[in-house]
Amino acid sequence: MTDFLKLTGKNIVVTGVANRKSVAWHIAKTLEEAGATVVYVVRSEARKESTAKLLADRQVLVCDVEYQDQIDKLRDDLTAQGITIHGLVHSMAFADYSEGMKPFHETTKAQFLQAVDISCFSLVKLSNALKDVFDPDASVVTISISTTTMASENYGFMAPIKAALDSSLAFLTKSFSSFSRVRFNAVGPSLLKTSASAGIPGYVDAYLFAEQVIPRKSAVTTQEAADVAVFLLSPRSSGIQAQNIAVDAGMSINYFDKDIIAGVLKHDS
Structure with a gap:
């Protein structure tokens, strides 16, 4: 079947x-590869230049979602083309860890609200x-995380932001x-090898642990x-609505793996 x-x-x-x-x-x-036409949106002219080779011969628009006027311009640019949008991929997140990882209770208001704006509220702004x-049957897909209730120190304050993102659906x-x-x-x-994740302190160790779990x-x-994500963007997933589909290869069912428990107990003894 084609x-x-x-x-x-x-x-x-x-x-x-990126x-x-x-x-x-x-x-x-x-x-x-599936035959869709992709309109790329990057956050800055600098990012457009850095991805020029990767995105060669493709339409690339610029929109920094922290600024409503740029979101409005994106809408106007798409409207002017007279095209109907059948899907939107919201794949953006930012957290200011410039001062290093701190206990969650030391998160500043400015850090938290900026992360909410870019990582969560931008979905609302773009959708609106x-x-x-x-298209009346369009599909919007955002990138969340497999669980927002596990208090992992090396994810900083982003899990509560992703929880808000999930609720927004x-x-x-x-x-x-x-x-x-x-x-x-x-x-x-669950944990992925991306350039963004590589900059998170302790992420590599957590990734290696995930491979064992x-x-x-x-x-x-x-x-x-x-x-x-592509499946969720397609009409084939028309019955799925307001869901976070966890893609963790079964990690969440195996935290009490006997070999990992034995290794921890041996280390502590």
Whole structure:
């Protein structure tokens, strides 16, 4: 069967491509392979220049979601093209860890609110701005995490931000349902090898630990997360709404693996 995902000829806006390791890039190239037309949105002219080789011959627009006027310009640019948007990939997150990792209770108001604005509220702002450009059955997919209730020190204060992002899916679904059938879902991968994650203190050790906890003994790949996102963007997932689909290769079922327990107890003895 050809075009199983029914994505041929669909227009998908993909935000957040930074380099070849980006989740957004894996999603975008898979969409292209499935026959979709991708409109790329990056956060700055500098990022547009740094990705010029990677995104050669593709349409790339600039929008820093911290600024409403840039979101409005993105909407106007897409409207002027007269195209209908069948999907939106919201793949952006930022947290200010410039002072290093601190206990959660020492998070500053400025740090927290900036992270909420860029990593969570930007989904609301983009969805609202593009509502008249969306196809009535458009699919919006954001990138979350596999769990927001595990207090991992090396993730800083981002888990509560992602929890707000997950909750927003239900409320966007409800409010959009008064005039459309636009769907809002999230992909929640466990630890991935990306350029952004490489800068998080202690992340590499956590990644290596995840590889031991996952039953298959190998971590989730970025492509595996991207494949789920592409499915959620496709009409084939039309019955899935307001969900975070965890992509953790079974890590969450195996925290009490007997070999890991034995290793910890042996180390402590």
